[in-house]
Amino acid sequence: MPIDRDKALSADPAVREIHWTTRDVLLYHLSLGAGAAAATDPEPHLTFEKGLTVLPTFALVAGSGISAGEAPVPGLEMPGIDVDLRAVLHAGQDLRVHRSLPASGTATLRSRVAEVWDKGRAALIVLESAATGPDGEPLWTTTTRIWARGEGGFSQDPGPEEHWPAPDRPAxxxxxxxxxxxxxxxxxxxxxxxxxxxxxxxxRAAGFDRPILHGLASYGLVAKALVDGILDGDVTRLTGLAVRFAGPVVPGESITTSVWRDGPPADDGTERLLLHAACPERDGAPVLTHATATVRS
Known part of the structure; x- marks a missing residue:
């Protein structure tokens, strides 16, 4: 089914209620390696329910974990868009958190197609989701970029060029x-x-020697590295993370994240960091590119 851009953009948002528990948050943190050095630093703020704080990237799995029952089969079917999942790649992810996430809670999630760009041989589908708490105030906003191979040719608009100011100095x-x-x-x-x-x-059928790590796992691992290595372990200081997914990580490999400070803090006390994540075991093959993080100073 060809993409109908006008229909996709004019459709009403999909609205659903989500919930999560402390158990979901603990599992998420453990899946990113929290507590790995338990003998010397068990990281109780991430691994113990008393005083538990929440990595902001948990927002990307909230409502889809063990407390939600059996996870749904991933799909990409919505008004104006019916895409063969074999052609779909997760191209990019942007998260903005508006306040600290509670260790358990509920939220209303509103999701919509924000844009569809025609890249010729592919379509770039931009999905936006906004979560609000029971008090009606915003919790987080996500923007997900989906690359759909073979789905182009529906318009003449490829969308704007995205500029990333690549640093010309050591990290x-x-x-x-x-x-x-x-x-x-x-x-x-x-x-x-x-x-x-x-x-x-x-x-192997998908072209890999062995199973690979989820892109959002690499995303979460880099977020945790920033919190641990730059933000003194304070999860509340990381308020945004935007990346392009550039390549896979095989479980057991490592990720090196180069970080550049992009000028002085803004008037609101936030600072922008430029990031590039790579896999040293594969000669520095890129993992996350065109990446920026917003942090509180």
């Missing part, structure tokens, strides 16, 4: 994050049960 900080061989098996329990991350035969 101010380089953070290294190890992954474990079972990292993807842990992470999939947050709700994404795609067999690409667990089934060796499925992974």
């Amino acid at each position: 101010d900080t380089v953070l290294t994050t190890a992954t474990t061989p079972q990292q993807a098996l842990w992470y999939r329990l947050n709700g994404d049960l795609n067999p690409l991350h667990a089934d060796p035969a499925f992974a």
Whole structure:
């Protein structure tokens, strides 16, 4: 079915209620390696329910984990868009948190197609979701970019060019994050049960030697590295993270994240960081590119 851009953009938002528990948050943190050095630093603010704080990237799995029951099969079917999942790639992710996330709670999630760009041989579908708490105040906003191969040709508008100011100097900080061989098996329990991350035969059929780590797992690992390495372990200081997904990580490999400070803090006390994440075991192959983080100074 060809993409109908006008129909997609004019459709009413999909609205659903989501909920999560402390158990969901603990599992999410453990799936990102929290408490790995438990003998010396068990990271109780991430691994123990008393005084638990929430990594902001938990927003991307809230409502889809173990407390939500059996996770739905991933899909991309909505008004004006009916895309073959075999042609779909998660191209980019942007998260903005408007206040600290509670360790358990409920929210109303409103999702819509924000834009559809015609890239010729592919379509770039931009999805936006906004969560509000029971008090009606915003919790977080996400923008997800989906690359749909073979779905172009529906308009003449490729969309704006996105500029990322690549630094021409050494990074101010380089953070290294190890992954474990079972990292993807842990992470999939947050709700994404795609067999690409667990089934060796499925992974080989998809062109990989073995199952790969979820893109959002790499995203969460980089967020945790920023909190640990730059923000003194304070999860509330990370308020935004935008990336392009550039390449996979095999569980057991590591991620090096180069960080550049992009000028002085703004008047509101926030600071922008430029990021580039790569895999050193594969000669620095990029993992996350065109990345920026917003942090409180």
